[in-house]
Amino acid sequence: MICSVILDRGDIARGGFRLEASFNLPGTGVTALYGPSGCGKTSLLRCLAGLEPDARVSFDANSDRQWPRRIGYVFQDDRLFPHLDVAANLAFARDRALPGRGINIDQAVDGCGLGSLLRRSPASLSGGERRRVAIARVLVNGPDLLLLDEPLTGLDSVASGEILAMLQPLVAQIQVPVLYVSHQLEEVVRLADGLLVMRAGSILADGPLAQVLCRVDLAIARQDNTASILDGQVSGHEPDYGLTDLSVAPGVTLSVQGMSADVGSRHRLLVHARDVSLALDKAGDSSILNILPASVDTLEEIDAFSVLVRLAIGDQFLLARITRKSRDRLGLVAGATVWAQVKSLSLMAAYY
Amino acid sequence: MLSLATSQALLLSLKLSAVTTLLLLLLGTPLAWWLARSRGRLATLVEALVALPLVLPPTVIGFYLLVAFAPDSLLGGAWQRLTGTSVAFSFSGLVLGSVIYSLPFVVQPLASGFRALDRRLLEAARLLGAGPLDRFLHVAVPLCGPAFTTAAVLGFAxxxxxxxxxxxxxxxxxxxxxxxxxxxxxxxxMLAYGEAHRIAALLLVSSLALLLLVYRQRRPHRELITP
Incomplete structure (x- = not known):
């Protein structure tokens, strides 16, 4: 459904803030809300949750879906009830769940790894433990829409990794739309199916993750860590080399190392634009394993030195960042056929 | 030992304090909640009125109560029908006077407790589906426990x-x-100084004991960390 949110906080010239956002909220799956700090991501979540009394929130009346009755919110500051232990915090949420909604407490305790923490008070928990309790609490409450406000903020990389790995199956299980606020591209790519790019109180882009990431007109494409994603299906293994082959387009395969997955399963690969180089001929004697045939779709100069090239591989897009000099030397124009050499890629997520 | 008359007076004092404290907690809690969350002129006026017994000579309160609840007045008549007695010379009159006289001692600690309450926790409770009364009873009240103790003890004392x-x-x-x-x-x-000494000491010691109860809980506890 299409949601519109307007929040007026006075004149922008006088330090005020105006939020005017309209976007599509899919029926299920994770939609990442991505943008720089201060662009209004948290404000947008608060408006959706009904915590800003002067916000105007509306959605298209034609939608066959109801506006969510119970909106789950995982706050950046956790907000566990300090007078209740972990078990009682979960019970508080469970007791107030709508009839027939929410996962049961045992499932949440297992899923979030809280078994040994149930009798602890929130004050005695580490940051990562508190965050896990906050996530479990919201899940047992059975939301129709789940809002996660930077759930990895303030955590070290170990705790962040644990929570990401924990979130993936849980959000897939509850089958409700999830809005996930983040300003870390890697988190977004791990979890999200859709992407909302936000800047200065409005939505710049809205669509499936792979599509929005490849929009070369957006600032997201101008960052140092600009990346695109490729969907691949496991087509076979090379056990002698420890490699797995993934098909990304008819007749086009990538080799990934250290991966164990069944033939036929689908996976998401992240490729940074800076790790893709282009050649006019297939370098037969290169040490680079992954050399893919591609055609140049769009070229965009992103600064005085660099050009971002969007390549079409089958029906997928891949971004490559090259120098202006290389573009001129290779004579790259839209429609040209090239070989994309992928120096490294990372496996981000499996599709459940 | 206390004389029979003094024991009777002690029991009556305890009864008056208990009834008054109970009524004040019932009436003062919603009033303090409203004061803690209101900002208008009306709230300022009400807050000043609540504080009035702190500065006003108690005789002034007593005088106006006598006038307002005179048996031939509207309020006095209503009081008569409600309690079966007049305000003057009755226990129920004492309760009425005490409720007004001790009002700030209950409302002020409660209001400052409610003001210090973390609103973010109430927001979290609301999103989990807790209605206003539910949030008040299961989040606000437990978190304001010390404020309730202070209010009850000060009101009683x-x-x-x-x-x-x-x-x-x-x-x-x-x-x-x-x-x-x-x-x-x-x-x-009556120049009965022996009995007077005992009564004065009783009031002194019990008041001190009650105040110790309040001030002890204000000292910060060492944080308990379970391993």
Whole structure:
């Protein structure tokens, strides 16, 4: 459904803030809300949750879906009830769940790894433990829409990794739309199916993750860590080399190392634009394993030195960042056929 | 040992303080909640009115109560029908006077407790589906436990030490309006210093004990960390 949110906080010239956002909220799956700090991501979540009394929130009346009755919110500051232990915090949420909604407490305790923490008070928990309790609490409450406000903020990389790995199956299980606020591209790519790019109180882009990431007109494409994603299906293994082959387009395969997955399963690969180089001929004697045939779709100069090239591989897009000099030397124009050499890629997520 | 008359006065004082404290907690809690979340002129006025007994001579309160609840007045008539007695010279009159007299001692600690309450936790409770009363009873009240203790103890102790209002509206009827402070005054008038000493010491020690209860809980506890 299409949601519109307007929040007026006075004149922008006088330090005020105006939020005017309209976007599509899919029926299920994770939609990442991505943008720089201060662009209004948290404000947008608060408006959706009904915590800003002067916000105007509306959605298209034609939608066959109801506006969510119970909106789950995982706050950046956790907000566990300090007078209740972990078990009682979960019970508080469970007791107030709508009839027939929410996962049961045992499932949440297992899923979030809280078994040994149930009798602890929130004050005695580490940051990562508190965050896990906050996530479990919201899940047992059975939301129709789940809002996660930077759930990895303030955590070290170990705790962040644990929570990401924990979130993936849980959000897939509850089958409700999830809005996930983040300003870390890697988190977004791990979890999200859709992407909302936000800047200065409005939505710049809205669509499936792979599509929005490849929009070369957006600032997201101008960052140092600009990346695109490729969907691949496991087509076979090379056990002698420890490699797995993934098909990304008819007749086009990538080799990934250290991966164990069944033939036929689908996976998401992240490729940074800076790790893709282009050649006019297939370098037969290169040490680079992954050399893919591609055609140049769009070229965009992103600064005085660099050009971002969007390549079409089958029906997928891949971004490559090259120098202006290389573009001129290779004579790259839209429609040209090239070989994309992928120096490294990372496996981000499996599709459940 | 205390004389029979003094024991009777002690029991009456305890009864008056208990009833008054209970009523004040019931009435003062919603009032304090409203004061803590309102900002308008009306709230300022109400706050000043609540604080008035702190500065006003108790005799002034007693005087106006006598006038307002005179048997031939509208309020006095209503009171008569409600309680079966007049305000003057009755226990129910003492309760009325005490409720007004001790109001700030209950409302002010509660209001500052409610003001210090973390609103973010109430927001979290609301999103989990807790309605206003649910949030109040299961989040606000437990988190404001110390404020409730302070309010109850101060209300009780202050009522125990009440004198001026009782003197104005209550007179000195044994078992009905003769509370400890009046009994003490009475003994001194009669030059019965032995009994007067015992009553004064009783009030002194019990008041100190009650205040210790309040101030002990204000000292920060060492954080308990379970391993």
């Amino acid at each position: 202050h009522t125990l030490g009440e004198f001026g209002v009782v003197l104005m509206i209550g007179g000195n009827i044994p078992g009905e309006t003769r509370v400890l402070s009046i009994a003490l005054y009475d003994r001194v008038e």
